[in-house]
Amino acid sequence: MSSEFLTLSTSLRERTAAQVSDSRLRSNLARATDAFADRKAAAYAQFADPEEVRAKARAAKGEVLRRLDQILERLADRLEAVGAQVHWARTDEEARDHVRRIVQTHSAHRIVKSKSMLSEEIALNEALEEIGSEVTETDLGEWIIQLAREAPSHIIVPAIHKDRTQVRDTLQRVAEGDLSDVPGELAAFARRELRQRFLQADLGISGVNFAVAESGTLVLVTNEGNGRLATSVPPVHVALLGMERVVETWEQLDLLLALLPRAATGQPITTYVSAITGARRPKELDGPRELHVVVVDNGRSSILGTEFTEMLACIRCGACLNVCPVYRQTGGHGYGWVYPGPMGAVLTPLLVESKGAAEVPNASSLCGACWQACPVGIPLQDMLLALRRRASEEARLGERAAWGAWAAAWSRPWAYRASLRLASMAARMFNPSKVPGPPQRWALGREVPTPARHSFRDQWRKGSR
Template sequence: MSRSDDPLVGTGFRDRSRAQLGQPFLRQAIPRATDHTIAALHDRFADVDVAALRERGRRIRAETIRDLDAHLETLVAAFERNGITVHRAADAEAARGRIRSICSAAGARRVVKVKSMATEEIRLNPALAADGLEVVETDLGEYVVHLDDDRPSHIIAPIIHKTRQEVRQSLSRVAGRELPDDTAELTGFARGQLRDAFLSADVGISGANFGVAESGTVVLLTNEGNGRMCTSLPRVHIALMGIERVLPTLDDLAVMLPLLAGSGTGQLLTSYVSMISGPRREGEPDGPEEMHVVLLDNGRRALLGGPFEEALHCIRCGACQNVCPVYRQVGGHAYGWVYGGPIGAVLTPLFRGFDDGGELPQASTLCGACDDICPVKIPLHDLLLKLRRVGGGRAATRRERAAATFWAFLWSSGVGYRASIAVGRLGLTLARVLPARLRRGPVLARWAAGRGLPGRGGRP
């Protein structure tokens, strides 16, 4: 995807995060929601040997990705056997083009969508709208995101950043009247709207949590039932699936389902698990007449066999966002693209390139909480470190490398080290006695913006 096509929001992580830090609601809402989900996760796995389960998950993902092309071949053959038309899209533009032409061939006017990060990734909705299609997101959170022309700020909980008041205002705009500030009333209104959309839509578009190769099955996990409506009521169902989401067997799925549901929401299973193996068959009373799967590459294949292959193991559960102490403060929008938190800091530079996302791996304290919670044991901390090494090319990295080289020159000699420590101590002492306006220097100023000077009383 070209940069002009979908620019990262704002100028950098620091600016974006400052904007987020200025929102008091966000500062309460994210800790509340993420703490709740993490507590549920721990409850869910309390009586399970979760370490062993994660290891099984890791092995399944690692073995699958290692031999991705073979599994994809099996998957495509099974899909086609099941009457599903398969399309391959090398990038976002190709994927959008495929989906647009399927909609156009179907003479579609209205499209309903299941929440899907892959469709966010390719910015599908604006493209469909430009074709004159009416697009309705049917996951409640995503519905509100779409009404507000916003972006999801969490993989699982798209409007974690919105207050009920904001949701009320958005829905009231649709209603053309002031809706009451009551959750049941608001969801009731949305349900009515969505019900009409389900019944009148020509095309339903979903993502795919998994694609099972042996059976040719698209697996969707939802909690609102909208997934089932979108994939069975309209005449045409299109599933956009990242090529890495393949699982070889249904046995593998039996391991991954509880890992995904447990890590994502702390559930045993989501309320709905749809396993879709083709369009309506003869004699069946319902289901779409046509089913298409669009296999999306968009930067994934390039990671195969390289140092970042493990990023493809991700099953998009959002647990790393929920435990991340940085995400906790700034939310997903600070990361500037669709994926936030630790996995976002890894995927964004890999999918978008270092010009766009090269800074994001620095937006982590490397605390490692994400490594511990990941259901498939992606070494996120390690990937962030590796990405920092690659960081190359960027102007900021070049400047920093020059500074690091000077530092290494000083600190690899006893004299240089002692001299710089003496200068540092003197600087701190002076800074303590000088008036604030004379305290300069980028390092000191940035430290002292919210913190006292360290080392008072000879202790850090």
């Protein structure tokens, strides 16, 4: 990863410290996430019974996951039947190799991209720049982030952490005259700049929101039109498909298509919903002449069949980010990888094996707001808890012993009482934030409660005498 923001090698505490004390960031985030929540409620009100739609969508995803191998096979057959070339990638490296080979075959120097979180996950831009291609992100938010050399901090609104003056300052780097900070004028500047790049591009790369197996169709959900441009103007289109983003039928798609934009931005439908079935046909005047679909596993199959399987039902709407009390304070960069918020805190340790990744589920309050907000009802808080348990089982012996002793003490009345008396005495003798080592680390960022001199039980006993 090229970005300084994406690193799981620092500790969670280090990554979030700066963000939590950045009041500008916090007010940008609060304004944006509140607006999303209001719009979402209005869009859900169009359903006669929103819970029924959610339940059906969840069941549909469950059906797909249980038969994922067969459905992927059907998709591949249909894709090939409509003339698309299908490439299979078990790992991120293999996915990058596939795209690089296609790029090199076409000597594609100029590449335009429509937003794809999967491409962030496999660090595709860097891999293409290494072989001399010039990659332009064309989603306005992604372009801002690319110019600022940052990572997205939200999966739907990548530059959510920046306000208009910060955006102006970023775009100014590639502008000749002085830019204003009016969003409409900044967007118009982006349109002019990026239009030329679309027209000159040798190859377009997009993600895929949903693939429909029964017809071999790729569905893209966008608002700006850059997704349509990237998949219509250049002579070659490469689509990156996360292997779980498939449905079997158009009926299933209807459910997910109704929920995704409502949960993401509060829109009943996005401005553009494109359904791409193969490359340009003989009588058509435009559209790519070649369509390549790279189906990516990159750790997803290791989630399948485990207690975390339902995470593969995620449709990447970002609703869990907007309601998460932790995300709303820290923003996305603290999570350390491409997927932030509750869905990221579950997905990161499942896809990335490292100590840093195992720590990410701690960035949650287990309040369950994410589960309530999730359009497909993924029990995120249950998964966060399970991941914390898993991480604690792998923790150092000392830490495990401490937790074990606590659990044992609080399971017996006499030991519970003794522990409270001990805590009360200890708290008066020393402050944990002053004790070097684990106590100090634990106390950092916490308000350590002062145990009462006499416990409630003691007072009750005295009072009742």
